[in-house]
Amino acid sequence: MKKDLPDNNVKDIAIAVALERESSESKIWYVYLINLKKEIIENVLITSKGYGEKNGEQVKTSVLRHMIPKVESQGYALIEPIDEATFGLNNEYWLSYYLDGNIYDKKFIFLPESIIESNFIKLPVLNKPGVMIL
Known part of the structure; x- marks a missing residue:
């Protein structure tokens, strides 16, 4: 039963969309997993999908x-490149990982039009501009 499962809350883990490079013709974006923990996380599984309404x-x-x-602790991993055309959709990343033999999972959703310059921060660990969900 659900009540019998341990309460494994995900903390100090973020998914970030970073502006990698910019030219006059285009912008290159990547999605990263950022581990802000003091421990290594292992066997990380991530599913990604976009959904919503367009036109x-x-x-x-x-x-x-x-x-x-x-x-690694205070490290990051590249998940995937992301196309600007999907920024008008919900971009969902479902994360599962192991820490000390326990499994943790969390769903991160970038809402439509949330990946915009006015929401940019300097992403920790990556030191790049972007949007992050913690």
Whole structure:
């Protein structure tokens, strides 16, 4: 039963969309996992998908799955590149990982139009401009 499961709250883990490079023709964006913990996290699984409404029609992107063997303390891992065309959708990242033999999971959702310059911060660990969900 759900009540029998341990309360494994995800803390000090972030998903960030970073502006990698910018030219007069285009911008290059990447999605990262940032581990702000003092411990290594292992067997990291991430599923990503986009969904929502565009031009009055329901839109869904493919579901992508990523496996990262470990992310060092105060480290980061590249998840995937992301296209600006999806910024008008919900961009969902479902994260699962192991820490000290226990499994943790959390869903991170970038809402439509939340990846905009007025929401940019200097991303910790990466030292790049972007948007982060902690």
